Amino acid sequence: MSHGTQTDAAATRAATVRRIAEQHASARGPLMPALHGVVAELGHIDPLDVPVVADVLNLSVAEVHGVVSFYTDFRTRPAPAHTVHLCRAESCQALGSQPLYEDTVRRFAGREDVEVDHVFCFGNCPLGPSGTVDGRLHGRLTPERITRLTQDWQP
Numbered sequence: 001m002s003h004g005t006q007t008d009a010a011a012t013r014a015a016t017v018r019r020i021a022e023q024h025a026s027a028r029g030p031l032m033p034a035l036h037g038v039v040a041e042l043g044h045i046d047p048l049d050v051p052v053v054a055d056v057l058n059l060s061v062a063e064v065h066g067v068v069s070f071y072t073d074f075r076t077r078p079a080p081a082h083t084v085h086l087c088r089a090e091s092c093q094a095l096g097s098q099p100l101y102e103d104t105v106r107r108f109a110g111r112e113d114v115e116v117d118h119v120f121c122f123g124n125c126p127l128g129p130s131g132t133v134d135g136r137l138h139g140r141l142t143p144e145r146i147t148r149l150t151q152d153w154q155p
């Protein structure tokens, strides 16, 4: 990608973020809806979006940054193509979720397109270790099952 194209893309993104923030500027408590609007339309909140939102809403960059980093559901990087989210709460821990999580992290280390993360309880405790693979819930997960469920994921 040429430098010019990157700059154009950044300018287009900034204009989009500005438009979204302006749509919420007159609301009471506009920051959360504006940030959700950016995630809904652009997939994540880039660090460069923060000053744009702050400017439109008359907030400090620190305030906006604080909210973005406090709420982990505001993605600050593009969404990966694939996700494996494993439960590490108590029942699943008792059924071996910790080594499964560590094995899965190692397996996908260095894969930018795969996000391995942990969550605390899917409410699927008797069937642990539980986890989602690309958003779909599975129980009784093992390394072998994860291999099968992810076998089509090309790097």
Ligand code: FES
Pocket: 087, 088, 089, 090, 091, 092, 093, 120, 121, 122, 123, 124, 125, 128, 130
């Ligand atoms: S403890 Fe893992 S699903 Fe509840």
